[in-house]
Structure formats: C-alpha cells, structure tokens
Amino acid sequence: MKWYQVAALAAPAQAALRFGCSTLSIQRLDPLVEPGKLPSAHVHQIVGGNAFNATMDEDPAQMADCTTCTFSEDFSNYWTAAMYFKHSNGSYKQVPIMQNAALPNGINGGMTIYYTQQDFFSNGNQKITAFPKGFRMVVGNPTTDSADTARDNVGLRFVCLQDKNTRFPELPDFPPRPCRGGIMTVHHFPACWNGKDVDSPNHQDHMYSTSRGAFQNAGPCPASHPVRMPQVAYETLWDTTQFNNMWPSDGSNPFFLSYDDNKGYGTHADYLFGWKDDSLQRAMDSNCMFNACENGRPLKSQGVQAMNRCQVKSKIQERLDGWLDHMPGMGM
16 A cells, blocks of 8 residues: 555544646746746746746736646645756756646646645644745755755655655655656745745745654744744656666766756745635645545635646747757756
C-alpha cells in the first residue's frame, strides 16, 4: 500500500487539501520578484487563475474568470522555475511536466497543491487562519549556491522517482544519476505569519518556517510570527525519462532549472493568494480530507476538461519548445 493511501485511511482524517492544477502558462513572467518586467529573467511554469499578469496589482479572485485548479473558487497563482535538459552538443530542451498519480487522469502537466494543517494525518488542535486578500510569499532563493545552505532549506527538495508514487528519499540537489520514473521537485512554504503584513520587501520576512521536513508536524510559531496559517506545498513531476539515454558519459548532471542552475541549490517557488471570499477559511474550519473536500463539501470543484481549458497566452514572443541553443533569458 502506498504511503498516501495509508494517510488517507488513518483516523481521524481531518481538514487538508490536496488537489491538482493543470498548466496555465509557461513563460517569462514573475509579478512578485520582477513586477512589470516583460520579460522576466527566467522561465516559469504557472498554474491557477487566468488573471495572471506581469504586475498582479489587483485581487485575482475579482479579476479571473477561470482557474486551472480542481477547486473552482481558487484563483490563486502558484509558480516555479521550469526545467531544461542540456544535450552534450550544447543545446537545451524544456522538460515536460507529468501529472501526479494521485490526481484524476487527463490533467495537462501542472502541479499538485497541498494546504495541510498539522501534518499529513490531522489538523491538530489550533486555529488555522487563511491567508488575507493581497497575501503573497516566496520560498527559496535562486542565488543560493552552496550545498550546506540547500540542506538547511528544509522542505525544498528533489525526489528521484522509481514511479509516480515515489516520495523518498528527498534530496537537497538534483539526483546524481538517471531516474527511472522522472524527477519530482517539492516546495514547502513557511506557515507562521507575523499577523500584519501581506508581503515584505524580499517576500519572505513576513513569514517564518518551523517545518521539520516533508509533511511532518511543524514546531510552534514564534512570538514574532504568532499566527498559524495553512502549510502550502507544491509537487511538480518532470518527465526526465526521455533523456535518460542521453546522460553525459562523464556522469555529470544534465538538468538545469531555468535560471541556469544545474545543482538545484536555488530551487524556489512563488505563491499569490486568490481564493474567492471566505472559501479557504471554510475549508480550514471543516473536517474534510483531500478529494472529500470537493463537490460543495465545503468547496466547489470542477472537472479536468474545465481545468485544461483555462489558459493565459504568453506576453513574450519567444521560442520555448524544441531544441534551443540557449535557455530563454540565458543567451550569450
């Protein structure tokens, strides 16, 4: 029995969200770190509401009219750096994204999103406060360049997949050899808020992490950041298998995150809140678990076709598909 199946059978099973979001867009936009810049420095893969744009200076729950996520009241945006394979001839190709095995069939790439409370099994015994309107945050830093710092960034990890159900071991950098089932990137955000700021200059200081890794029960929030919020996490599955027979003869890692990082130390992710009205708070106050939260119990949900139809056209006219002589934004 797989680990997530064991979790779902555990009693009591209480409020936690796990849902899929298909790909909204893959392009060079970053409204948090580089607001208004067209194009941003590197390529991101984005999911969520179709209000996504270069500035995001209005509430996406008011501006969007569709979302790529299972829950149709969630117009938030979630994004990470894209991944590329570098051929021995020096050319690059974008690595495609696979759907998670735990999600309905037919989802177009995208990510698995989690909003957990205490851990993977229970919501604990404290009030969980939903994010307020205008809230945003970033986890990780693309300038991180040391293995020690990467190891200390608990919750930012890579998994070498044997199949889509593999979850361990978690690595602080890219796997050192070809992975039979692909590579998963994992991003856990901090869940302790200072209670007053919806953002901060570096998009991180208003939050504090007490995570102990994976989906374990986090430590108590400090006095500086006393408000416990949902533990947001992303899982992205990359289909690296099509490149396994092209692995360099010297054994060096051929995969790069889109800001020219072939170590993975700087893996990072962005979150911009956009749930409609009080829908997220209602979910956090309920006792549903994963797909039991769908179909109005308490959240409205939609099918895979509706998720896949929601799209945002690229604002940047540049080639992203096929073999490229450089990663977009990383030209000579």
